[in-house]
Amino acid sequence: MKRKVFSAGPVAWVIRPRVAGVAIIAAVLLVLVAAVNIGRGSSHIGVLDVLETLLGGGTPREQGIIFDLRLPRTLTGIAVGAALGLAGALFQSIARNPLASPDVLGITWGAGAGAVAAIVLGGYRGQVSGLVGALGVPLAGLLGGLAAGVLLYGLSWRRGIDGYRMVLVGIGISAVGYNIVYWLLTVGDVDDAARATTWIVGNLADVGWESVGPTLLALALLVPVTLICSRTVGGLQFGDDTARGLGIRVDAARGTLLLLAAALAAVATAAAGPITFVALATPQIALRLTRTAQPPLVGSMVLGALLTVGADLAVRLLLPTLPVGVLTAILGAPYLIFLFVRTRREARA
Amino acid sequence: MTSRLRAEGLKLGYGEALVVDGLDLDVLDGTITAIIGPNGCGKSTLLRALGRLLKPKAGAVLLDGKRIDKLPTREVAAVVGLLPQTPLAPEGLTVRDLVSRGRHPHQRWYRQWSTTDDEAIEQALELTGMDEHAGRVVDQLSGGQRQRAWISMTLAQDTGLLLLDEPITYLDLAHQIDVLDVVYKLHSGRGTTVVMVLHDLNLAARYADTLVAMRDGRVVAQGKPASVLTEPLLEEIFGLTAQVLTDPVSGTPLVVPVSAHLGG
Numbered sequence: 001m002k003r004k005v006f007s008a009g010p011v012a013w014v015i016r017p018r019v020a021g022v023a024i025i026a027a028v029l030l031v032l033v034a035a036v037n038i039g040r041g042s043s044h045i046g047v048l049d050v051l052e053t054l055l056g057g058g059t060p061r062e063q064g065i066i067f068d069l070r071l072p073r074t075l076t077g078i079a080v081g082a083a084l085g086l087a088g089a090l091f092q093s094i095a096r097n098p099l100a101s102p103d104v105l106g107i108t109w110g111a112g113a114g115a116v117a118a119i120v121l122g123g124y125r126g127q128v129s130g131l132v133g134a135l136g137v138p139l140a141g142l143l144g145g146l147a148a149g150v151l152l153y154g155l156s157w158r159r160g161i162d163g164y165r166m167v168l169v170g171i172g173i174s175a176v177g178y179n180i181v182y183w184l185l186t187v188g189d190v191d192d193a194a195r196a197t198t199w200i201v202g203n204l205a206d207v208g209w210e211s212v213g214p215t216l217l218a219l220a221l222l223v224p225v226t227l228i229c230s231r232t233v234g235g236l237q238f239g240d241d242t243a244r245g246l247g248i249r250v251d252a253a254r255g256t257l258l259l260l261a262a263a264l265a266a267v268a269t270a271a272a273g274p275i276t277f278v279a280l281a282t283p284q285i286a287l288r289l290t291r292t293a294q295p296p297l298v299g300s301m302v303l304g305a306l307l308t309v310g311a312d313l314a315v316r317l318l319l320p321t322l323p324v325g326v327l328t329a330i331l332g333a334p335y336l337i338f339l340f341v342r343t344r345r346e347a348r349a
Numbered sequence: 350m351t352s353r354l355r356a357e358g359l360k361l362g363y364g365e366a367l368v369v370d371g372l373d374l375d376v377l378d379g380t381i382t383a384i385i386g387p388n389g390c391g392k393s394t395l396l397r398a399l400g401r402l403l404k405p406k407a408g409a410v411l412l413d414g415k416r417i418d419k420l421p422t423r424e425v426a427a428v429v430g431l432l433p434q435t436p437l438a439p440e441g442l443t444v445r446d447l448v449s450r451g452r453h454p455h456q457r458w459y460r461q462w463s464t465t466d467d468e469a470i471e472q473a474l475e476l477t478g479m480d481e482h483a484g485r486v487v488d489q490l491s492g493g494q495r496q497r498a499w500i501s502m503t504l505a506q507d508t509g510l511l512l513l514d515e516p517i518t519y520l521d522l523a524h525q526i527d528v529l530d531v532v533y534k535l536h537s538g539r540g541t542t543v544v545m546v547l548h549d550l551n552l553a554a555r556y557a558d559t560l561v562a563m564r565d566g567r568v569v570a571q572g573k574p575a576s577v578l579t580e581p582l583l584e585e586i587f588g589l590t591a592q593v594l595t596d597p598v599s600g601t602p603l604v605v606p607v608s609a610h611l612g613g
Binding site: 245249 | 402422426430437440442451453456457458
């Protein structure tokens with residue numbers, strides 16, 4: 001049986017038609033959903049007009065509304081969703097456990113705690129502005145998420161990583177993380193209630209251009225590095241001995257991927273607050289669509305973006321004042337219970 | 350005869366406990382070596398150290414004269430393939446995907462395919478007779494097929510040395526023979542050097558050129574099956590009273606235990 005191959009110069013990758021197909025279909029859907037989402041607002045713009053404007057056409061009025069006002073929200077939704085999808089796919093592959101996702105493992109809350117700490121302790125009093133506001137808060141979020149990642153790896157490493165131990169340690173880190181967030185919000189006297197809730201449930205509504213730039217820049221660095229490093233994911237899914245036998249430096253490879261995944265989740269959280277469920281469910285949905293043994297990375301990214309923008313659109317259609325994080329949390333809770341029940345049953349069988 | 354893989358004054362253990370204490374071993378190139386001995390004698394620990402999965406407390410494992418734990422692990426993976434006792438495969442992995450992951454040490458992030466890869470994978474599948482099951486999912490295979498799939502993966506790795514930890518332990522007798530025949534075919538066809546841990550003494554005698562008998566972390570005897578599987582040595586290694594006959598099929602030693610309940 002011949003495998004399909006993409007090759008150019010020294011580059012040669014195996015192409016799986018089904019995996020590529022899922023990613024392409026999801027990308028097309030993403031463009032449509034994003035266009036609908038951009039068109040929604042106080043003055044409605046049709047999907048085709050949105051697409052035309054994005055491609056350089058459209059009237060000056062449409063250009064003004066879309067590029068100045070509407071695009072940051074959807075663009076951030078795409079970036080956040082893609083980062084969460086990729087982070088979730090990595091965590092689940094490394095932990096060999098579908099429960100492992102940045103929101104369950106505490107990375108999201110670590111990032112949230114870092115960002116809130118910067119706001120509260122930095123004396124911004126919830127009013128973040130200027131360069132410090134644009135870079136300081138996301139940077140603090142990134143550091144918080146990475147710290148949670150290092151803590152997670154350190155506490156769950158016992159001559160190797162066990163998926164269950166990692167999930168249990170992560171649940172503990174989560175609890176510490178969100179209690180720090182609540183505590184900071186209580187003592188910190190954050191003026192702006194809407195700003196504050198962003199750090200309890202993720203929200204895309206208030207996003208402006210000033211936070212899109214740093215987010216996209218961070219992802220432009222992290223995503224390619226992650227994809228290059230991801231070659232070891234397949235081997236790491238085997239037991240540690242088998243992976244070492246294949247020439248993988250298991251601890252180094254796993255540590256690197258874990259940190260990259262934590263960084264991706266932290267960037268997403270710093271941009272929009274803790275949007276749960278996306279990182280948890282997307283890789284498993286992608287896995288079932290592609291019928292592969294590990295969550296497809298690019299597919300998880302595109303589906304994560306689609307899910308996030310889709311959830312944002314659904315929230316705006318149903319209850320415009322609701323933050324998107326509430327909807328994803330409502331979807332996530334039953335799914336999480338389902339996963340717990342299923343894995344417990346499997347563990348007993 | 351030469352030995353690419355050797356152990357010198359090897360001391361191995363987990364934590365404080367010493368499992369292997371001062372062991373020397375030359376693995377002769379192009380032969381099949383079977384490590385035998387009672388439970389807990391350090392067989393698997395020795396094999397793990399030979400495959401650089403376990404760092405020695407003292408002494409060294411040498412590959413081509415260099416300390417194996419100091420060599421880049423990917424360089425080692427191009428020479429030494431290994432199959433752990435109970436390898437784990439992710440749910441839903443097909444046999445062909447499993448086998449193709451054996452090519453990992455030969456690939457780069459930008460080059461994850463070559464014609465050599467495809468050829469090695471096809472050959473590995475053919476050699477174990479798994480080509481007809483290539484599209485099936487690993488967790489739905491029978492025990493024997495699954496073990497053959499895993500061996501195919503190490504074959505695709507295309508290494509001159511192969512370390513197998515109890516490759517036939519959970520298989521019925523027919524599948525045990527099946528798997529060992531594959532190992533033998535590999536050895537005779539490609540000249541692969543094989544080291545395996547085996548529990549079945551009669552099969553070890555039948556398939557191996559050299560037996561290494563261990564007890565309490567030391568090598569008690571090593572050599573041709575006929576010189577290791579003798580009545581006094583069986584007593585010493587296993588504390589087993591047995592008669593050693595000649596296997597009517599292969600002409601190798603056949604160990605027949607004497608049981609107390611028969612009044613032997």
